Amino acid sequence: MKMEEFGAKKNENQALETDFAERPMWLMKSPSLIASALQSLPSMDDPYLPVAKVILSVDPLAAVDEETKFVMELARAGSGNIPKRFGLDMSKDFIPLAVFSESSSQGKTSVEGKIKNKFHMSPRTENMESYGKLCRERATKSMCKNKQIQVIDNATGMYMWPTPGTVAPTGTFEKKKVTTKTTEMKRTRRDRREMEEVMFNLFERQSHWTLRNLIQDTDQPEQFLKDLLRDLCIYNNKGSNQGTYELKPEYKRATQE
Incomplete structure (x- = not known):
């Protein structure tokens, strides 16, 4: 949530907890298939058990303006073709953001911290083969649509009567025009x-x-x-x-x- 968007929200509630308002946090954008895989991991006895670790590579002999390299290793990536190592590209310019939480029981809103760095997660070169296999599996699964058959009770034939707007206009040119418009409307x-x-x-x-x-x-x-x-x-x-x-x-x- 953006800082300036929270003004109206603060007026609706009695108080805003700001004890952790200055706590630095990272915001990471990950591929949807990686996020889904991490969410589907089996629950562990220890809820604080880390699912990944970030490796920071610093060259003491490098120039001052050289970018620091970040690598993430998944500790609980599960099975299959999910890559274990990812590169993290840090964004230099981004809108100031803050992290908020809301208690479901008391309705109390708290500031959990502010975003210090923003990263984009991308597969590394050595993982491209396994990542490609995972993409193909997801693509094949998404293209398989489940067909459903529904039985209509008490079908009297009234549903077959044409309604206004369903009768195609006469003429070849008009038919093509209506068909093209309908196709464009369906492209979501x-x-x-x-x-x-x-x-x-x-x-x-x-x-x-x-x-x-x-x-x-x-x-x-x-x-x-x-x-x-x-x-x-x-x-x-x-x-x-x-x-x-x-x-x-x-x-x-x-x-x-």
Whole structure:
């Protein structure tokens, strides 16, 4: 929660506990699949047992302005293809933030600390193979949709009568126009991390894709796919694969068996 957004909240409650307001805290943005894996870990007898440790690498002979390197090792990553080591990229500029907690029984709000550093979690080079396998597993699972069959009781046929707006207009041009508009309305933007996993799975199945084919296959907005392709792929301007996208070399190594 931002500091300036908490003004109205403070006026609603009687008092705000600020004993730990100056306690420094870290904010870390992790991939959704890692967060889900950590949340699904079996409960331990000791609730304070650490799930990870952060390794700080400092070179005493390096220049003063050289960035400090952070590495996180998961102590309880569970089984499967979950990587054990991740790099932490520290953000230099971010909005001042604070951490708040609210008691469910008393409704008392407390300041738990302020964000000192903000990190983005990313897999390291030696873990790209296992991370790629995990992404493919998640992508395959997300593409398998469960179909449901519902039986309608007392079906009298009244549900089959056309309602206003469902009758298609006459003429070839009008039909195409209505169909295109309906398709665009159905394209809802999915989570970026989830779409990255889907893209890796698609490029594993086929090495080159056109933007039009990706839109038809993923049913995602065109601009959203362009942003993803800009980060993950290379556009071929010439050659036999002109007009298509392919994965960048570093992502190809991660998806190859």
